[in-house]
Amino acid sequence: MPTVPPAASTDAALTTARADAPPPVGRGGLLYRLGLHTREARAWAMYDWAISAVQTTTMVAVFPIFYLQVAGAEAGMTRSQVWWSTSNSISIAIVALLSPILGAVADYAAAKKRFLLLFQLVGVMACAAMWLIGRGDLMLASVLFILVGVGAAGATVFYESLLPHVAGERERDRVSTAAYALGYVGGGVLLALHFALILKPGFFGLPSGDGISFEQSTMPTRIALVSVGIWWMVFSLLLLRRVSEPAAALDPGEAAGRSPVRMAFVRLVETFHELRAFKQAFLLLVAFLIYNDGVATIQKMATAYGTELGIERSALIGAILVVQFVGIPATFAFGMLAGWIGAKRAVLLALLVYCAISILGFYMRTATHFFMLAGMVGLVQGGSQALSRSMFANMIPRHKSGEFFGFYSVFNKFAGIFGPLLFGGTVAATGSSRNAILSVISFFVVGIILLSFVNVEAGERAARAAEAEARRAA
Numbered sequence: 001m002p003t004v005p006p007a008a009s010t011d012a013a014l015t016t017a018r019a020d021a022p023p024p025v026g027r028g029g030l031l032y033r034l035g036l037h038t039r040e041a042r043a044w045a046m047y048d049w050a051i052s053a054v055q056t057t058t059m060v061a062v063f064p065i066f067y068l069q070v071a072g073a074e075a076g077m078t079r080s081q082v083w084w085s086t087s088n089s090i091s092i093a094i095v096a097l098l099s100p101i102l103g104a105v106a107d108y109a110a111a112k113k114r115f116l117l118l119f120q121l122v123g124v125m126a127c128a129a130m131w132l133i134g135r136g137d138l139m140l141a142s143v144l145f146i147l148v149g150v151g152a153a154g155a156t157v158f159y160e161s162l163l164p165h166v167a168g169e170r171e172r173d174r175v176s177t178a179a180y181a182l183g184y185v186g187g188g189v190l191l192a193l194h195f196a197l198i199l200k201p202g203f204f205g206l207p208s209g210d211g212i213s214f215e216q217s218t219m220p221t222r223i224a225l226v227s228v229g230i231w232w233m234v235f236s237l238l239l240l241r242r243v244s245e246p247a248a249a250l251d252p253g254e255a256a257g258r259s260p261v262r263m264a265f266v267r268l269v270e271t272f273h274e275l276r277a278f279k280q281a282f283l284l285l286v287a288f289l290i291y292n293d294g295v296a297t298i299q300k301m302a303t304a305y306g307t308e309l310g311i312e313r314s315a316l317i318g319a320i321l322v323v324q325f326v327g328i329p330a331t332f333a334f335g336m337l338a339g340w341i342g343a344k345r346a347v348l349l350a351l352l353v354y355c356a357i358s359i360l361g362f363y364m365r366t367a368t369h370f371f372m373l374a375g376m377v378g379l380v381q382g383g384s385q386a387l388s389r390s391m392f393a394n395m396i397p398r399h400k401s402g403e404f405f406g407f408y409s410v411f412n413k414f415a416g417i418f419g420p421l422l423f424g425g426t427v428a429a430t431g432s433s434r435n436a437i438l439s440v441i442s443f444f445v446v447g448i449i450l451l452s453f454v455n456v457e458a459g460e461r462a463a464r465a466a467e468a469e470a471r472r473a474a
Helices: 007-020 028-034 038-063 063-071 077-109 112-132 138-160 174-197 214-235 237-242 260-277 279-308 314-342 344-363 365-394 398-414 418-429 433-439 440-454 456-471
Strands: none
Touching: 028 077, 028 174, 028 314, 028 456, 038 063, 038 112, 038 138, 038 174, 038 214, 038 260, 038 314, 063 077, 063 138, 063 214, 077 112, 077 138, 077 260, 077 398, 112 138, 112 214, 112 237, 138 314, 138 398, 174 214, 174 418, 214 237, 260 279, 260 398, 279 314, 279 344, 279 365, 279 398, 279 418, 279 440, 279 456, 314 344, 314 365, 344 365, 344 433, 344 440, 365 456, 418 433
């Protein structure tokens, strides 16, 4: 893997200076208000449109049902659920272990886009191979799901690490929320097409009705899973073509020409110590780990909770689409709200809404209640996560964004582990999912307390001082 000479650090500094320059006179309009007024920002944001289909179709809505009913048909529901949980845990663990190391390699060797494409190709090929899954193919389905999860999560690490390089400090909240909103559009549009394909296959010229074989009956779902990979690949081309690879920046005392892998481990140790030195960024990560655990728990357990209450499957599926399409304008709105009151206050507002969702979920009885809560989740889900991402991006030095976002990915992946454990423990102890859904409020309360201590301005000053020191050393 080629290294970059020290002169590249100067180029990176110039790029940084241009990114933070005030917008030219006369630039405005809707695209500017949304943060999408540059070609690079639009190309970067469209990657969320591309990859969100993996989350909606493969992780949440279509593949889990296919996995349990088809791949696990001969294993039984209990064993299949154990395999499903294990596959999720394995994919999380792989990315959590790899992302900080690969993030350091990408920074040192100027390889963010190459690693993004590598992980994406792994995920896309695994999506294509899902066509081969048949009745009882539990092992094959598990391996492919793990590969899709690793590909998507790994690509996201390097995608997010490009944010500080495509948007200036004053623009990142808007660009990040716009990307999340586009992700809702892309994931929602393709999911709606998939539901139509699965529910009305005859309309698309596929076998339907009585008398078709088992393989023919699963064809619409297998086509949907393959199409996720195609969608992901096609709509990622804008980023791959229009977003430039950030130049490598050597730390003081580093020399070009060393092994990128060796330097990655050296930098990894240094970055961990540096992250603790960036106290505000580190505190934000801890707060994010806790409150995002609550967010992830609601995402993962809502369908199971609704099923236990006897809400019909069609209503549960419809609620997923409600979250997607309510999230589109709501996430854009959060980007604008952050411009008025600040990203931190906007996230705190979202966490208060999540507290209300947990309380109202305790009293939920009907499908109408479920749809109302889905709408509330859609209002705050994308905005809270997008603004958390942009706040973190503003509090880290750009020349080490890959490494720092590698740690961000670790915290993001581990978020969602403890919430389901608390949920399950509460159910076991009390015999009620109602009590369990109420217990999730503790994550939001603790997250609010920790986030209130984060000094965003001090964190941004520390990051800019580190960048200035790196430029002087170059």
